Amino acid sequence: MSHGFRGVSGRAWAVFLTGLCAASVAGASPPGCKVGDCGLRQAAPFAHIVVARLSHVVTDDAMRRLYRWGKAGVWKHLPDDEADYLARNRVLVLPADDKGTPLMLHMSHEEYRRLVFHEGDLVRYTPRLAGLPHPSGPAPSIYSTLSGCIMVLCRAEDSACAAHYRTGVFRHADGVQIDPRTQQPLPGGITIDPLSLLPKPAPAKAPNN
Numbered sequence: 001m002s003h004g005f006r007g008v009s010g011r012a013w014a015v016f017l018t019g020l021c022a023a024s025v026a027g028a029s030p031p032g033c034k035v036g037d038c039g040l041r042q043a044a045p046f047a048h049i050v051v052a053r054l055s056h057v058v059t060d061d062a063m064r065r066l067y068r069w070g071k072a073g074v075w076k077h078l079p080d081d082e083a084d085y086l087a088r089n090r091v092l093v094l095p096a097d098d099k100g101t102p103l104m105l106h107m108s109h110e111e112y113r114r115l116v117f118h119e120g121d122l123v124r125y126t127p128r129l130a131g132l133p134h135p136s137g138p139a140p141s142i143y144s145t146l147s148g149c150i151m152v153l154c155r156a157e158d159s160a161c162a163a164h165y166r167t168g169v170f171r172h173a174d175g176v177q178i179d180p181r182t183q184q185p186l187p188g189g190i191t192i193d194p195l196s197l198l199p200k201p202a203p204a205k206a207p208n209n
Contacts, residue, residue: 038104049170050125058091096180106147120156
């Protein structure tokens with residue numbers, strides 16, 4: 001059963017982030033990020049649209065290590081309150097491409113609690129648009145610097161719903177597919193409508209003269 005634009009492609013993704021260990025050096029990779037930086041090496045939400053199968057939700061223990069890594073480097077602006085970070089945030093892991101490049105994406109715990117996520121669901125992440133309210137409580141400006149908006153497009157078993165979508169990372173402004181490692185346009189990639197998330201028709205080729 002689909003839920004509006006709640007669905008994505010029919011391919012099972014499996015990303016196993018192992019060896020989550022605390023990183024005490026500011027320049028080290030985020031805990032568990034063996035490929036790239038999982039989209040976390042910035043004091044701002046990931047800036048692009050992601051359409052992908054949900055791998056898993058990060059545990060509280062892993063989030064504690066993630067918080068300590070961030071406070072030692074790019075997230076110095078966060079409060080010195082680990083319990084508050086855990087209470088107000090959830091981190092979901094999405095594979096960003098067919099190589100399994102993982103992205104660890106924040107959302108507010110309040111939104112997470114209202115929605116129901118299952119591994120394998122096709123989900124959509126977008127950065128939160130400027131001016132929209134953030135449901136993280138009395139200090140929205142602090143955690144809005146990390147979290148975006150994640151919703152279910154299609155349930156894991158709903159292949160008919162998922163068939164309408166394509167997975168990947170897309171520029172928020174124009175829907176052009178990008179390489180999650182370089183954030184540059186992906187050769188041979190597609191373009192989606194940033195609102196409906198549906199693929200746009202490929203431009204017609206110019207006739208040969």
